Amino acid sequence: MVTSCCGLGFFFFIDKLFYPGKIILCIDFVVFCLRLMAIFTINRTLGPKIIIMMDMFFFMFLLSIWVVAYGVAKQGILIHNDNRLDWIIRGAVYEPYLIIFGSFPENIDKTRFDINSCSMDGTDPMKPKCPVLNENQMTVFPEWLTIIMLCIYLLCANILLINLLIAIFNYSFEEVHDNTDRIWKFQRYQLIKEYYSRPAPPPPFIIFSHLYLFIKMVCFKTGFCKCKPTINLLKVDIYYIVSKSSKP
Structure with missing residues (x-):
């Protein structure tokens, strides 16, 4: 809002x-x-499947470790004293992330390196800074090390972690499929409880309801009024609604 x-x-x-x-x-x-x-969550079929998507967030923590580890090491080996924050983040995080989807970098291999694709002193805002070069304008970084790092990164990220994600999804799908009815009723209970406790006006007019509830709470705490606090719907009542509405 x-x-x-x-x-x-x-x-x-x-x-x-x-x-x-x-x-x-x-x-x-x-x-x-x-x-x-x-x-x-209202739908009996689609509602429980939302839980499977939560596994992706836990997987991203594992993937981010490999992405940052490889990206920072590659950026430190290839580039020297680059003070542009946007290009540092691009080289340390964005490019390693694109490698997972098949976008392989060309600056780690001397045979594919093009000096026209980068900026010598890092002053061109549209080009990355060139790797460390010698007096003959040739790269001096250890090519064998960057290629080995890329192979290990591809092995762990593209093969091991992606297959781990597939296995996690298969396990979660089986668990959710076996307990679909129970999960759906719990989600429906949470949805009814959430909407019951919300004010009636829609956004952006909901701000007036929040102001009213705030003033009412202040008056109740200070003793200026004898209004009673709103009684929340009992869990048994919500469970009764869910059980009645879930019957065919």
């Missing part, structure tokens, strides 16, 4: 911030679409 309000404000009312407002709205649209995945 905050990002959408900021994006709309920049987009319509401030001419100089038109493009930043457009970027904020685009990012907010992505978040909104991902948030819509919570609606899938």
